[in-house]
Amino acid sequence: MKKSNFIIVLSILLAFIFLVSLGANKNARIAENEINKSNLIGHVHSSNIKFDDEEIFGYADLVAIGKIVEVSEAKYEIQDFHSKQLPYIYKDYFFEITKDLKGDLPQGEVVTVRVPGGEIGKHKFVTDSISPGTTYRQLLYLKEWNPIDDNKVTYTILGGPQGKYELREGKAVGFEKSISEEIFLEKVKGFKEKYGNKVVLPPGVIK
Amino acid sequence: MKTKKIFTAICIILILQFALVSTVSAHIDTNDKWSSNRVYFKPVYAGSDANNRIREAASDWNSKVPGFTFSESSSSFHQLGPDPGGMVPYGVAAATYYWVNPNTGYIEECDVYYSTSLSWHYGTSSPPSDKFDFLTVTKHEFGHWYSLDDCYESSHSSSLMYYHIDVGQRKSISSHDYNPARIMYP
Known part of the structure; x- marks a missing residue:
């Protein structure tokens, strides 16, 4: 065999092995056909609504600067998912308010931000929900919401990543933008002057 | 000289293959998949318009x-319907919940809940500026049935799997959305 032909054959063989190896891991798992329904792994994907700065302020129940002072262990509640009853796992983040921008809560007040997701023993619940950061001060746009209905007042971060800004090194750092903290807060204060604590529904939102 | 050219060409092919797989993997949530290449769903809206848009979204993905x-299938337990309460937070249009058996990697349960x-x-025409397009959101949610992840790259903000949707916006399934699914289910 000519040297060039040998290289071609060898390369095709390597490419084939490379492609086959991509599926090998999955096939190995498929071969383990042991069903254990008690430890299903839950996944949640959410389609967020797009908000502009004014809309998210208007729709929020509470807009505040603060920091996370405590995070609970993962907790769960059994919920009915049509054909199965499965554990809905979540964590509570305790957010201490240092400056209230909407909602009129006093400085030092601690509110609960409930975030789906977590792991308890063999149960795992993977979500794309945004968790408050635990390192920096942050501004959160919050809406009262409780997936568990345990008679506690809890909040969710509005609009996924759109509802969280970390305040660090003089900047307000959001998911899609990073601007001067001073300019950002001036803008938010402008919305406060315009709307006060009133909840304003964005276009297409009915409640 | 000829050997060198062949070697260069082969290297380029392998790099392109690697780049393709890397790009695709970035949009696949996990290696979770269905045990069969056919999955049954059940629309559970009271109104026929919503259920028809669910069928239309499924048909579009099939193509x-x-x-x-x-x-x-009316007997399927993988249902798409309105949030009975507590499943869809404020600020979210819809949520897909799916459950995987970690021993097999197979999805065993999948449900979509829409915000109330x-x-x-619910129409076939373009949505007005004060309503959210049920068809677009349903296509996005069906994307998650392939275990496609939400896309967070602003350069792909017009793609179906981008993480947010605007009021009055209609999107279609682009190659950026369906290519990873084709890899999962060749």
């Missing part, structure tokens, strides 16, 4: 990913 089929806080457009 884009020939290796996988969404089929409707929104004004929905």
Whole structure:
């Protein structure tokens, strides 16, 4: 065999092995056909609504600067998912308010931000929900919401990543933008002057 | 000289293959998949318009990913319907919940819940500026049935799997959305 032909054959063989190896891991798992329904792994994907700065302020129940002072262990509640009853796992983040921008809560007040997701023993619940950061001060746009209905007042971060800004090194750092903290807060204060604590529904939102 | 050219060409091919797989993997949530290339779903809205848009979304995905089929079945427990309460937070249009057996990697349960806080457009025409397009959101949610992840790259903000949707916006399934699904279900 000519040297060039040998290289071609060898390369095709390597490419084939490379492609086959991509599926090998999955096939190995498929071969383990042991069903254990008690430890299903839950996944949640959410389609967020797009908000502009004014809309998210208007729709929020509470807009505040603060920091996370405590995070609970993962907790769960059994919920009915049509054909199965499965554990809905979540964590509570305790957010201490240092400056209230909407909602009129006093400085030092601690509110609960409930975030789906977590792991308890063999149960795992993977979500794309945004968790408050635990390192920096942050501004959160919050809406009262409780997936568990345990008679506690809890909040969710509005609009996924759109509802969280970390305040660090003089900047307000959001998911899609990073601007001067001073300019950002001036803008938010402008919305406060315009709307006060009133909840304003964005276009297409009915409640 | 000829050997060197061949070697260079082969290297380029292998690099392109690697780049393709890397790009695709970035949009696949996990290696979780269905045990069969056909999955049955059940629309559970009271109104026929919503259920028809669910069928239309499924049909559109079927045409884009020939290796996988969404089929409707009244006995399926994989349901798409309004949030009974507590499943869809404020600020979210819809949520897909799916459950995987870690021993097999197979998805065993999948449900979609739609927000009841929104004004929905259930029609076939383009949505008005004060309603959310039910068809677009349903196509996005079906994307998650392939275990496609939400896309957070602003350069792909017009793609179906981008993480947010605007009021009055209609999107279609692009190659950026369906290529990873085709890899999952060739």
